[in-house]
Amino acid sequence: MPDENRLKYDLLVVTxxxxxxxxxxxxxxxxxxxxxxxxxxxxxxxxxxxxGTGKDYSDYIVDGHKIPCHLxxxxxxxxxxxxxxxxxxxxxxxxxxxxxxVFPVVCxxxxxxVDSVVSGYRMFEVPPDYSLRAELETKSLDELTGMLxxxxxxxxxxxxxxxxxxxxxxxxxxxQRREGERQTAFPGMKALITGVxxxxxxxxxxxxxxxxxxxxxxxxxxxxTLMEGGLDPEILIYYGLEYKHITLYLTGKVSYxxxxxxxxxxxxQFAKRQMTWFRGMExxxxxxxxxxxxxxxxxxxxxxxxxxxxx
RNA sequence: GGUGCCAUAGCUCAGUAGGUAGAGCAACGGACUGAAAAUCCGUGUGUCCCCGGUUCGAUUCCUGGUGGCACCA
Numbered sequence: 001m002p003d004e005n006r007l008k009y010d011l012l013v014v015t016x017x018x019x020x021x022x023x024x025x026x027x028x029x030x031x032x033x034x035x036x037x038x039x040x041x042x043x044x045x046x047x048x049x050x051x052g053t054g055k056d057y058s059d060y061i062v063d064g065h066k067i068p069c070h071l072x073x074x075x076x077x078x079x080x081x082x083x084x085x086x087x088x089x090x091x092x093x094x095x096x097x098x099x100x101x102v103f104p105v106v107c108x109x110x111x112x113x114v115d116s117v118v119s120g121y122r123m124f125e126v127p128p129d130y131s132l133r134a135e136l137e138t139k140s141l142d143e144l145t146g147m148l149x150x151x152x153x154x155x156x157x158x159x160x161x162x163x164x165x166x167x168x169x170x171x172x173x174x175x176q177r178r179e180g181e182r183q184t185a186f187p188g189m190k191a192l193i194t195g196v197x198x199x200x201x202x203x204x205x206x207x208x209x210x211x212x213x214x215x216x217x218x219x220x221x222x223x224x225t226l227m228e229g230g231l232d233p234e235i236l237i238y239y240g241l242e243y244k245h246i247t248l249y250l251t252g253k254v255s256y257x258x259x260x261x262x263x264x265x266x267x268x269q270f271a272k273r274q275m276t277w278f279r280g281m282e283x284x285x286x287x288x289x290x291x292x293x294x295x296x297x298x299x300x301x302x303x304x305x306x307x308x309x310x311x
Numbered sequence: 312g313g314u315g316c317c318a319u320a321g322c323u324c325a326g327u328a329g330g331u332a333g334a335g336c337a338a339c340g341g342a343c344u345g346a347a348a349a350u351c352c353g354u355g356u357g358u359c360c361c362c363g364g365u366u367c368g369a370u371u372c373c374u375g376g377u378g379g380c381a382c383c384a
Contacts, residue, residue: 018348043348053348082345112347121344128345156344161351168345240348265337270348276341 010189011104016196017271019206020293023059026107027067028301033103036068040108044072045081051219052242084123086113111277120186126175136167198293207267
């Protein structure tokens with residue numbers, strides 16, 4: 001790829017709602033650029049969670065070339081990965097790519113994860129303080145909100161509308177007062193952010209079609225295997241969507257028919273929330289270049305290459 | 312064929328002693344820096360089946376249709 005592209009941007013982002021065809025597009029672009037992909041998907045980080053997370057290894061093979069992909073399959077199922085860890089791991093990967101002179105293409109639909117790296121969230125490791133949590137747990141949300149209001153707020157948490165969030169915010173605040181700021185030095189990176197955008201009807205249709213197809217090709221078995229491997233149903237429910245609803249079915253809580261319809265609705269609602277997040281990012285000043293998902297693959301790829309070249 | 316019951320939001324249904332209506336789910340909008348596939352907040356989108364009648368006024372009462380369900384033949 002021409003060197004001037006690398007000078008203009010430090011990385012490319014390809015995001016969009018679920019089932020929009022992000023991965024194949026990102027892989028096609030990556031091949032063109034000799035780039036590697038960094039996943040931004042909060043569930044594809046887990047090993048053995050493939051069909052349910054929409055992880056499709058064949059998407060990374062373009063014209064017989066396998067595009068390397070980072071930050072998938074990096075945690076055991078049962079683990080609770082989070083944004084802080086994502087940011088930390090992301091920095092490790094980008095440093096490695098930079099050392100090798102490889103351009104990074106970030107691809108995924110976890111909007112918070114994408115934003116955490118393109119906006120450079122200030123985060124630092126704050127270990128859980130269980131005795132503090134137990135103490136705060138006895139207070140009401142109003143009391144917790146009151147405590148937070150009296151704080152100077154050294155960090156940027158703004159949404160404390162549930163007890164769990166308010167408690168974590170207080171925990172971070174107190175830790176920082178005690179230990180001083182230990183913020184991750186997050187380098188400023190110039191990102192070209194693109195998003196694949198299907199119209200609402202297409203988005204819904206593709207989600208429904210893909211769900212049916214995955215149910216027919218072993219998605220139930222995948223969840224069953226995880227359960228038989230000793231994974232607590234509670235954690236599967238915590239993972240949400242496919243894992244949650246299929247677990248409820250496998251443990252006899254709902255019928256197969258109800259599971260399928262509940263799950264379909266839940267995925268539609270999730271896609272809608274993803275779009276709300278992206279609009280929120282735009283409202284705060286992030287520029288997202290939307291690409292019509294209905295265009296032929298070649299045109300979508302070309303559009304991104306043109307944007308990278310500044311056209 | 313007869314009798315009875317039902318017809319109200321996308322769906323399931325409530326309601327109006329006659330003053331044009333509201334719940335749940337869905338849908339839609341939003342928030343969200345250690346759960347983010349999570350979590351939380353907000354919004355009713357309507358020929359009240361159709362034609363007439365009574366009435367100042369009918370989604371509501373009455374006649375007749377139409378459709379559905381149940382029972383009897």
